[in-house]
Amino acid sequence: MLNFEFHNPTRIVFGQGKVADLARLVPAQARVLVLYGGESARRTGTLDEVRAALGERSVSEFGGIEPNPSYETLMRAVAQVRAEHIDYLLAVGGGSVIDGTKFVAAAACFDGEPWDILLQRGRNVQRALPLASVLTLPATGSEMNNGGVVTRKATQAKLSFSSVHCFPQFSVLDPTKTYTLPPAQIANGLVDAYVHVMEQYLTYPVQARPQDRFAEGLLQTLVEIAPGALAEPPDYHHRANLMWTATLALNGLIGAGVPQDWATHMIGHELTALYGIDHARTLAIVLPSLMQSQRAAKRDKLLQYAERVWHVSGGTEDERIDAAITHTRAFFESVGIPTRLSAYGLGREAVDAVVAQLTAHGMLKLGEHRSITPEVSRAILEAAL
Numbered sequence: 001m002l003n004f005e006f007h008n009p010t011r012i013v014f015g016q017g018k019v020a021d022l023a024r025l026v027p028a029q030a031r032v033l034v035l036y037g038g039e040s041a042r043r044t045g046t047l048d049e050v051r052a053a054l055g056e057r058s059v060s061e062f063g064g065i066e067p068n069p070s071y072e073t074l075m076r077a078v079a080q081v082r083a084e085h086i087d088y089l090l091a092v093g094g095g096s097v098i099d100g101t102k103f104v105a106a107a108a109c110f111d112g113e114p115w116d117i118l119l120q121r122g123r124n125v126q127r128a129l130p131l132a133s134v135l136t137l138p139a140t141g142s143e144m145n146n147g148g149v150v151t152r153k154a155t156q157a158k159l160s161f162s163s164v165h166c167f168p169q170f171s172v173l174d175p176t177k178t179y180t181l182p183p184a185q186i187a188n189g190l191v192d193a194y195v196h197v198m199e200q201y202l203t204y205p206v207q208a209r210p211q212d213r214f215a216e217g218l219l220q221t222l223v224e225i226a227p228g229a230l231a232e233p234p235d236y237h238h239r240a241n242l243m244w245t246a247t248l249a250l251n252g253l254i255g256a257g258v259p260q261d262w263a264t265h266m267i268g269h270e271l272t273a274l275y276g277i278d279h280a281r282t283l284a285i286v287l288p289s290l291m292q293s294q295r296a297a298k299r300d301k302l303l304q305y306a307e308r309v310w311h312v313s314g315g316t317e318d319e320r321i322d323a324a325i326t327h328t329r330a331f332f333e334s335v336g337i338p339t340r341l342s343a344y345g346l347g348r349e350a351v352d353a354v355v356a357q358l359t360a361h362g363m364l365k366l367g368e369h370r371s372i373t374p375e376v377s378r379a380i381l382e383a384a385l
């Protein structure tokens, strides 16, 4: 196992009806800004519940944080925070709203141009306003981690940051809040969480047995619950399992003490920035192709994954690896997410554009061995056409 430090201060308050607990969780004297996305939080009544639970506190609102939150929009929230002397941020939404709130928390306390937070990947964040969340979409794990991803529309740059100051103080996870999600968003959540585990698991062995077994359990849970999580009418226990699995997939636990990849995410972010494809869908395009491209470097873990997650036995080692890749692609397709660029109307010109953006953003040595150069990314994308 590699050396590590593990720290996660986020309190999780899980279960039906738990939004009411905001009354005790948010400090009584807080001047609160509630941040949300488009119309879903209002339409579903969650915003009213939040307001009721906050009672007599001073509460303002900032709506309109878009999927793949933009720097341009978030800077308007920063201006509101400063003008109204806000001292507590409450995100109500999915990963985009929570990520955006983390950025606002850091940017509001930042001296200088806040875009530098993205350029420095958060290393320059020295303080942030306290923040918390009410999660309405299980997928990203943002509710229990310290990372965020922000897009600068003007330059089509989608960059991530993280800081120890950006963990939510608490997150409310009520599985019934997922009942209003369209099936496509449930499918996105299943795939995003799956790929989060893969980024931290499918590298090379370092004798990290609990992390490996835990990661394999999370992957199997996602495969097992997928049909039930997608079923209508929604089933509480399936949605609860999806919600908690997605949180555990990226709260630092399985990533502690192991090498991590994240190349699929970095390539995927460029696809979203250029073409607006949902985050999870970009991952479904890139990962199977990346597994194929990196099959030598990832050989030991691919064989372990084939055997333990998909119960592949028999055949040569290469046949077992082929089967593991086929199962992975089939799982994504089974929840309705296409895994080829062509299915999104993209061809070779997109490959050139993504590779150019990766280069422009300094993504020159991706992956656990820092061996995925822009030319390797090109090969991965060409194989995904």
Ligand code: NZQ
Pocket (backbone or CB within 6 Å): 036, 037, 038, 039, 040, 041, 044, 065, 066, 067, 068, 069, 093, 094, 095, 096, 097, 099, 136, 137, 138, 139, 140, 141, 142, 145, 147, 148, 149, 177, 178, 179, 180, 181, 182, 185, 188, 192, 250, 265, 279
């Ligand atoms: O905007 P509204 O109207 O609220 O609608 C949203 C949005 O259109 C809707 N929605 C959310 N909850 C709903 C609902 N609709 C009905 N009922 C509900 N209960 O869903 C749409 C998508 O929301 P979004 O927050 O964008 O989705 P997601 O949670 O998948 O977040 C994606 C963002 O997170 C980043 C991605 O890059 C992307 O920008 N990520 C953040 C990570 C992190 N912080 O650790 C890691 C991830 O890898 C990812 O990169």
Ligand code: ZN
Pocket (backbone or CB within 6 Å): 140, 192, 195, 196, 265, 279
């Ligand atoms: Zn992701």
